[in-house]
Amino acid sequence: MNYARMVIEKEAPEEYGYDRIRYNLSESSITDQKLSDIGLSLPDLTLFYGEHRGDKDLRALIAAQDEIISPDDVLVTAGAAGALFIISTSLLSERDHLVVIRPNYATNIETPRAIGCAISYVDLAFEDGFAIDVARVAAAIQPNTRLISVTCPHNPTGTMMDRADLDALVALADSSNCHLLVDETYRDLSYGRRLPSAASLSTRAISVSSLSKAFGIPGIRIGWLVTRDKALQERFLAAKEQIGICGSVIDEGIARGMLERRDSFLATLLPEMARRRDIVQAWIDREPLVDWVRPEGGVVGFPRLNVDPGFDLDRFYVNLLENHGTYVGPGHWFEMPKHFFRVGFGWPTEAQLRAGLDAISAALRR
Ligand SMILES: Cc1ncc(COP(=O)(O)O)c(C=O)c1O
Numbered sequence: 001m002n003y004a005r006m007v008i009e010k011e012a013p014e015e016y017g018y019d020r021i022r023y024n025l026s027e028s029s030i031t032d033q034k035l036s037d038i039g040l041s042l043p044d045l046t047l048f049y050g051e052h053r054g055d056k057d058l059r060a061l062i063a064a065q066d067e068i069i070s071p072d073d074v075l076v077t078a079g080a081a082g083a084l085f086i087i088s089t090s091l092l093s094e095r096d097h098l099v100v101i102r103p104n105y106a107t108n109i110e111t112p113r114a115i116g117c118a119i120s121y122v123d124l125a126f127e128d129g130f131a132i133d134v135a136r137v138a139a140a141i142q143p144n145t146r147l148i149s150v151t152c153p154h155n156p157t158g159t160m161m162d163r164a165d166l167d168a169l170v171a172l173a174d175s176s177n178c179h180l181l182v183d184e185t186y187r188d189l190s191y192g193r194r195l196p197s198a199a200s201l202s203t204r205a206i207s208v209s210s211l212s213k214a215f216g217i218p219g220i221r222i223g224w225l226v227t228r229d230k231a232l233q234e235r236f237l238a239a240k241e242q243i244g245i246c247g248s249v250i251d252e253g254i255a256r257g258m259l260e261r262r263d264s265f266l267a268t269l270l271p272e273m274a275r276r277r278d279i280v281q282a283w284i285d286r287e288p289l290v291d292w293v294r295p296e297g298g299v300v301g302f303p304r305l306n307v308d309p310g311f312d313l314d315r316f317y318v319n320l321l322e323n324h325g326t327y328v329g330p331g332h333w334f335e336m337p338k339h340f341f342r343v344g345f346g347w348p349t350e351a352q353l354r355a356g357l358d359a360i361s362a363a364l365r366r
Helices: 056-063 079-091 107-115 134-140 163-176 230-244 249-260 262-286 313-322 350-365
Strands: 074-078 097-102 118-123 145-151 179-183 205-210 222-226 341-344
Touching: 056 074, 056 222, 056 249, 074 079, 074 230, 079 107, 079 145, 079 179, 079 205, 079 222, 079 230, 097 107, 097 134, 107 118, 107 145, 118 134, 134 163, 145 163, 163 179, 222 249, 249 262, 262 350, 313 350
Parallel strands: 097 118, 097 145, 145 179, 179 205
Antiparallel strands: 074 222, 205 222
């Protein structure tokens, strides 16, 4: 494995220092929650080695979100990041080929790179509304393709494929004898209809999600993967056992408490996040130098700066942070040009969001 640090992690706000940022619009989750915010306190847990697949009740709560899925189809992992790592390292080798949608959350690209497999990128374009063209994905398939990797709702654009495209990707993986990985980390943050989990549609599809984004608890490292392929699940479990045997009983206990409150938490959250998206939309409507593809899921969007070619984008981002106290995710976090940036509207307070957006307008002009 040829590991290289990802620029999005090197430049992450927690690495830069939260105390150095006034308006943090760089996050991809809702506001970080305290235990008391969600009405939880730590029970007197026995700190044993937990069940290797993850706590049974926790897996039942995860499985209950989709038809057909059973608790044994679920493997609890150290965040969605842990699930993605297990999937890539279990399915890909130097002799294999991956088709991945780009831009994407960096791990979906960097771990396959570290493995050294061949990669075909299907690049999304602003002009197409960042929509996935399934025909282009199909054209990229090779005899040694082991995995097709997509994220939906998408990071960093917040766009979503429709049910017909998801079905077409599932059918493509089935007919190509490969697996489909759908990173569904933002699925609970769908503003329209929530898509079914891919794993519920085919034994060749693997779903990944976590509690980090929609529930704002990334500090407990709880994510999961779902597959109905028993033999494959056994391989994934072997990988998890070699990495860390089992998860943290404390993390799993908190995760259980969170998921028991899932429906009421989301019922309050979703209208509020839709309203936040409207705040960004209203800013874009009155800001001639910025446009975007309106996100349909998640709490991020990927606006485009309409500036002259000579505009100094590096200076803009430094000015935005140092003089206007505002941090966003520049395009290079996603291997995209710097006139794109990711804006997170779910993490800051409403006042911070509004001030950060105004700061972007100000920094564009001086
Ligand atoms: C699409 C996507 N997948 C996975 C992750 C990893 O999240 P975590 O490991 O905290 O669940 C992220 C984090 O930004 C993400 O955006």
